[in-house]
Amino acid sequence: MDKQIMAGVHLHxxxxxxxxxxxxxxxxxxxxxxxxxxxxxxxxxILSTSSAKYPTQTALARQLSNLYGAVxxxxxxxxxxxxxxxxxxxVINERYTDQPLLPQGFDxxxxxxxxxxxxxxxxxxxxxxxxxxxxxxxxxxWDDDKQFYALRQVEELVxxxxxxxxxxxxxxxxxxxxxxNLDLMQAYQDMIAKDRIDIYVxxxxxxxxxxxxxxxxxxxxxxxxxxxVLTRPNWQGDVLEKVEHQPIEQAKLDRVYLCPVNYRExxxxxxxxxxxxLGGTPYSFLFTNVREQASMxxxxxxxxxxxxxxxxxxxxxxxxxxxxxxxxxxxxxALLQVGDFSLERLQMVKDALINQYETSQxxxxxxxxxxxxATLTGIATANDFAKEIQAVTKDQVVEVAQGLSKCVEYVLTxxx
Numbered sequence: 001m002d003k004q005i006m007a008g009v010h011l012h013x014x015x016x017x018x019x020x021x022x023x024x025x026x027x028x029x030x031x032x033x034x035x036x037x038x039x040x041x042x043x044x045x046i047l048s049t050s051s052a053k054y055p056t057q058t059a060l061a062r063q064l065s066n067l068y069g070a071v072x073x074x075x076x077x078x079x080x081x082x083x084x085x086x087x088x089x090x091v092i093n094e095r096y097t098d099q100p101l102l103p104q105g106f107d108x109x110x111x112x113x114x115x116x117x118x119x120x121x122x123x124x125x126x127x128x129x130x131x132x133x134x135x136x137x138x139x140x141x142w143d144d145d146k147q148f149y150a151l152r153q154v155e156e157l158v159x160x161x162x163x164x165x166x167x168x169x170x171x172x173x174x175x176x177x178x179x180x181n182l183d184l185m186q187a188y189q190d191m192i193a194k195d196r197i198d199i200y201v202x203x204x205x206x207x208x209x210x211x212x213x214x215x216x217x218x219x220x221x222x223x224x225x226x227x228x229v230l231t232r233p234n235w236q237g238d239v240l241e242k243v244e245h246q247p248i249e250q251a252k253l254d255r256v257y258l259c260p261v262n263y264r265e266x267x268x269x270x271x272x273x274x275x276x277x278l279g280g281t282p283y284s285f286l287f288t289n290v291r292e293q294a295s296m297x298x299x300x301x302x303x304x305x306x307x308x309x310x311x312x313x314x315x316x317x318x319x320x321x322x323x324x325x326x327x328x329x330x331x332x333x334a335l336l337q338v339g340d341f342s343l344e345r346l347q348m349v350k351d352a353l354i355n356q357y358e359t360s361q362x363x364x365x366x367x368x369x370x371x372x373x374a375t376l377t378g379i380a381t382a383n384d385f386a387k388e389i390q391a392v393t394k395d396q397v398v399e400v401a402q403g404l405s406k407c408v409e410y411v412l413t414x415x416x
Contacts, residue, residue, distance in 0.1 A: 022203030038171020260403030
């Protein structure tokens with residue numbers, strides 16, 4: 001069931017007997033700017049760890065325990081320019097308990113989101129300071145993961161002329177450090193009054209009961225101006241190359257290719273198969289040729305950025321092998337572009353993609369993610385994923401591969 005509750009507020013119910021838990025997710029979506037990601041990230045953390053009724057994390061943990069070990073989660077994400085604050089709670093299905101846990105789950109989300117721990121001066125000062133420091137430490141710790149660090153660098157390079165997409169959905173350390181309580185209060189007021197709200201429920205539930213529970217939330221109409229979420233890099237000129245030196249032993253060689261196909265465009269499934277052949281499955285060229293046969297990489301993979309029109313290639317290699325791996329990567333792309341792969345390998349990749357999809361159907365989060373994507377893009381989820389993948393031809397894969405154009409190459413290696 002998909003229903004508009006009021007202007008700017010939507011309900012999505014996915015009834016299923018498949019799971020022993022019921023998951024509720026409430027999202028608040030706004031257009032990201034160059035400066036609002038950090039404050040929305042910090043706000044998400046603060047709202048999910050305390051409230052007026054549960055002023056400490058200990059008090060909140062005690063209430064979750066009372067709900068048979070319910071689980072709260074909250075984080076931010078981005079789909080192109082759409083910045084999404086997510087609040088989730090998972091409760092055991094009521095047929096396994098003697099309590100009406102679904103209403104209590106809604107009540108707890110209502111408490112956390114709409115009754116925060118604030119006073120006349122804004123959010124509780126100690127909570128603000130603690131969560132600000134925690135977030136700064138978390139963002140700093142991510143730089144210690146050099147695979148993730150390298151990925152962030154190539155994303156910044158490909159969006160160097162876009163001051164919004166160059167900023168991660170989490171914001172940056174410097175941005176978080178500069179935030180004030182006043183900034184947080186303004187962001188909260190904007191979120192409650194202006195953001196598009198979507199409420200997702202997946203589990204063994206009655207849609208009418210869910211709608212009744214949603215009607216009890218303190219929601220108000222809002223004017224949300226829909227914007228396009230499918231974009232392409234505004235890339236001009238030659239390949240941008242950057243080498244960075246740090247005291248590390250394993251080098252990272254990452255690339256970005258412009259991809260001619262975006263999410264759910266006519267050759268989108270062919271692009272998925274092409275990526276599966278290049279580096280997205282165990283039968284890919286990067287895995288079998290670069291990692292296994294040539295023994296040139298600790299890891300080697302590729303992934304599509306479905307909503308931003310590009311493909312990312314990531315490898316971890318010995319510093320002395322940079323030039324050799326660069327040549328090998330060029331060769332793998334060339335193999336695809338001339339169709340130098342067997343129909344047997346093509347079928348193995350298709351089967352792997354279908355298996356990945358069918359396996360993901362066993363997880364509530366996957367169902368929620370697909371529904372969220374459909375909501376934000378306005379494009380319905382696939383009716384028959386396997387049929388669409390099996391229909392992809394070799395010529396279509398080659399056509400997509402021939403449209404790949406390298407735009408960024410980044411090398412993170414040891415110090416001279």
